[in-house]
Amino acid sequence: MSDARSYIDGLAARGRYHFTSEEARDALGGTKNAVMLALHRLARQGLVAHPAHGFYVIVPPEYRRLGCLPADQFIPALMEQLGLGYYVGLLSAAQYHGAAHHRPQEFQVVTGKKRRGIARGAVRVVFVVRKRLADVPTQLFNTPRGTIRVSTVEATAVDLIGYPHHVGGLEHAATVIAELAEQIDPERLVAAARTAPMPWAQRLGYLLDEAGEADKAELLKRHVQEEARDITPLIPAMPREGAMRDAGWKLDVNADVEIEA
Numbered sequence: 001m002s003d004a005r006s007y008i009d010g011l012a013a014r015g016r017y018h019f020t021s022e023e024a025r026d027a028l029g030g031t032k033n034a035v036m037l038a039l040h041r042l043a044r045q046g047l048v049a050h051p052a053h054g055f056y057v058i059v060p061p062e063y064r065r066l067g068c069l070p071a072d073q074f075i076p077a078l079m080e081q082l083g084l085g086y087y088v089g090l091l092s093a094a095q096y097h098g099a100a101h102h103r104p105q106e107f108q109v110v111t112g113k114k115r116r117g118i119a120r121g122a123v124r125v126v127f128v129v130r131k132r133l134a135d136v137p138t139q140l141f142n143t144p145r146g147t148i149r150v151s152t153v154e155a156t157a158v159d160l161i162g163y164p165h166h167v168g169g170l171e172h173a174a175t176v177i178a179e180l181a182e183q184i185d186p187e188r189l190v191a192a193a194r195t196a197p198m199p200w201a202q203r204l205g206y207l208l209d210e211a212g213e214a215d216k217a218e219l220l221k222r223h224v225q226e227e228a229r230d231i232t233p234l235i236p237a238m239p240r241e242g243a244m245r246d247a248g249w250k251l252d253v254n255a256d257v258e259i260e261a
Contacts, residue, residue, distance in 0.1 A: 004038035067121015071107035154192040178211035199232040
């Protein structure tokens, strides 16, 4: 059997930092058990990591302290290997758009199917399921290993409202959105909102108003006025008794949301 260390060194020299167990077996020429044992030795030495079944990454010296390649440097290859659509979303996407003060503890990836998260060394990845995944507006960002797909700033704002339990609650979501608001394009915001349930748009628009960004939400309000059929609560889990009705957003304001400056 060929030398496993030489195999991964050769991949890295060609700029490739991921491989499958099948590719390793083909290249090394040993039995399945022998190849798995060789890869296990490399993992013990911190030279490779195994973030998903049958999928390995090479860990350069600068990332050995993490115990894995950073998530943004292998997620595109992993999702391609799995045949799954994806985009980086929520707080992780907000970082790409400049909200650097709200670093998530996990790298947040949105996909169309439920999938178990990844925990390798200090690297954590959580997968969030989103309907109409292919319709969500995205853009590409560069990484040291290629490019990665990220929700646009408008789609990120929509998702932050839609998944408050993944971002530290509605107040935190609203604070991040306020930080991103300057970049939001009103027309693209409506387009992004059309890919999501209407209550997300109603809550997002109200919170943009509360953040002093009513101009960014003007077209979204027109969309809500024309398309929303129901009055929705600001926070679904809380009672509506005594809630203030916001007619413009067809919203029952059943909680106070403080948005940090």
